[in-house]
Amino acid sequence: MASPTNLSRRHFLSGSALAVAPIALSGIGAGRALAQGAKPQAKGKIIRRKLGRTGIEVPIVSMGVMNADNPAVVQQSYEIGVRLFDTAMGYQAGRNEEMIGTVIKNLGVRKNVIIQTKIRVPRIGPNTPDDEVGARLRADFDGCLKRLQSDYVDILLLHGPSVAEMNHPGVRKALAEAKSSRRARFVGVSTHAAQADILNDAAKTGFYDTVTVSINFTQAEDTALLDAIRKAAAADVGLIAMKTQASGRRGGPPAPPVNHTAALKWVLRHEEITTAIPGYTNFAHMTEDFSVSYGLEYTAEERKFLAEKNLKAEMAYCQQCSRCVPTCPLGVDIPTLMRTHMYAARYGNFLHARATLDEIEESRRLALCGDCSECLARCSNHVRIAANIRDLKSMYL
Ligand code: SF4
Ligand code: SF4
Structure with a gap:
């Protein structure tokens, strides 16, 4: 049905995103x-x-x-x-x-x-x-x-x-x-x-x-x-x-x-x-x-x-199970990053995504992820960890 896609900043702010983003960004006033x-x-x-x-x-x-x-x-x-x-x-x-x-x-x-x-x-x-x-x-x-x-x-x-x-x-x-x-x-x-x-x-x-x-x-x-x-x-x-x-x-x-x-x-x-x-x-x-x-x-x-067959795989919903954490050699807080991605990419709530990123302990933040030639983190629930992290970096770093 859907294919893995690398969302760019442009994607986040374009198309259907325009209908939602101002809600989160403007607060009560403008909307x-x-x-x-x-x-x-x-x-x-x-x-x-x-x-x-x-x-x-x-x-x-x-x-x-x-x-x-x-x-x-x-x-x-x-x-x-x-x-x-x-x-x-x-x-x-x-x-x-x-x-x-x-x-x-x-x-x-x-x-x-x-x-x-x-x-x-x-x-x-x-x-x-x-x-x-x-x-x-x-x-x-x-x-x-x-x-x-x-x-x-x-x-x-x-x-x-x-x-x-x-x-x-x-x-x-x-x-x-x-x-x-x-x-x-x-x-x-x-x-x-x-x-x-x-x-x-x-x-x-x-x-x-x-x-x-x-x-x-x-x-x-x-x-x-x-x-x-x-x-x-x-x-x-x-x-x-x-x-x-x-x-x-x-x-x-x-x-x-x-x-x-x-x-x-x-x-x-x-x-x-x-x-x-x-x-x-x-x-x-x-x-x-x-x-x-x-x-x-x-x-x-x-x-x-x-x-529908493959519904779970296609949803790629992060269940916050933390099973991916030991697969990342740097101990990056992947579950919280995946939740941040959901708030930004699926809810269009960039303000809440930013606040969620800021909650992550300093030693496990997005900025620490980077030196792997290929992302080693693995998810048994079909979450596209590497692609989602790339999206977050394009948005927030
Ligand atoms: S990315 Fe996958 S393994 Fe990691 S917390 Fe989410 S569902 Fe669990
Ligand atoms: S690229 Fe993947 S394995 Fe490497 S630090 Fe980032 S999340 Fe961890």
């Missing part, structure tokens, strides 16, 4: 197209599920707001029935939270919606005092509440922590205080990497109420992840699915076009998942994604898409 789309008709009863021990009940399709910059899309999402909005302090350098806060405040519906946001564990050195870690988390959370124009969030997530960070005493104390002071109704984690370990730990300790987990049809054979999802749900941890579309709406190259309703249904047919947060950015995609809330039966076309 403020307030014209409403035609309001979609309700098609029956919205399927709702309970989010584990939180008791919160929401429709099975929610909004991942990360790439969106049009407040009218957020507003109309609420009007068609979306009730959970996912954001993070780092999305669009805080403007994403500001947009949600403004829309929800203007609608006067704060009590009707579930807002989850994310803060990052600061880099913890062996001698960092617990109190300092807690103070930094509290300061970041203060900023979230200010931008969201609310005195509480429904779910406060640690953004992509390790198991050690989840259980760090300073981190635990700060989150427990956020809950006891009612500034966060519930706490959770989001995860891309070592997902089974994170889920198993959340199930074991009972400290985290929810996990926002990356899951899509390319992971159908990841039995460790699927088992961990089942165990976490059995322990009453609320599960929210992200990265459900296996790529942004731009698709390739090299990924083939995704059947987005099939992708969402595949995830949500796992009843352990309460809701999915596809990252739509416009009215058409909002309508398409939310249509799944009314029923999870596959159409013939959706079945055909999911049954």
Whole structure:
């Protein structure tokens, strides 16, 4: 279907990319197209599920707001029935939270919606005092509440922590205080990497109420992840699915076009998942994604898409499994670079791609990759590591 292609800077910024890039680059301001789309008709009863021990009940399709910059899309999402909005302090350098806060405040519906946001564990050195870690988390959370124009969030997530960070005493104390002071109704984690370990730990300790987990049809054979999802749900941890579309709406190259309703249904047919947060950015995609809330039966076309031979290979989706890391003699952080590539090439979110690159430890950064006559890194999931790294270098070095 699609052939491996070396994306150049020109490709990133041309063709279909032009439709998306300004969203991420401009933040809320320039993309403020307030014209409403035609309001979609309700098609029956919205399927709702309970989010584990939180008791919160929401429709099975929610909004991942990360790439969106049009407040009218957020507003109309609420009007068609979306009730959970996912954001993070780092999305669009805080403007994403500001947009949600403004829309929800203007609608006067704060009590009707579930807002989850994310803060990052600061880099913890062996001698960092617990109190300092807690103070930094509290300061970041203060900023979230200010931008969201609310005195509480429904779910406060640690953004992509390790198991050690989840259980760090300073981190635990700060989150427990956020809950006891009612500034966060519930706490959770989001995860891309070592997902089974994170889920198993959340199930074991009972400290985290929810996990926002990356899951899509390319992971159908990841039995460790699927088992961990089942165990976490059995322990009453609320599960929210992200990265459900296996790529942004731009698709390739090299990924083939995704059947987005099939992708969402595949995830949500796992009843352990309460809701999915596809990252739509416009009215058409909002309508398409939310249509799944009314029923999870596959159409013939959706079945055909999911049954395509070689689909996983063609998607070349990086599952963040880290198995490639030992194959690179320089220890470059290939999983994070592949995630960065997804944000840039498939989401068109260059700002978030840049921020993700900057998170990489200095000794494992993109700039260190270079002296191999041929890339030795290998991926068992068909990810084109060498080509993707070339793209990133053309963009960021
Ligand atoms: S590039 Fe491949 S091996 Fe490396 S983390 Fe991604 S899926 Fe795993
Ligand atoms: S070219 Fe490949 S093997 Fe060499 S440092 Fe870069 S990622 Fe590692």
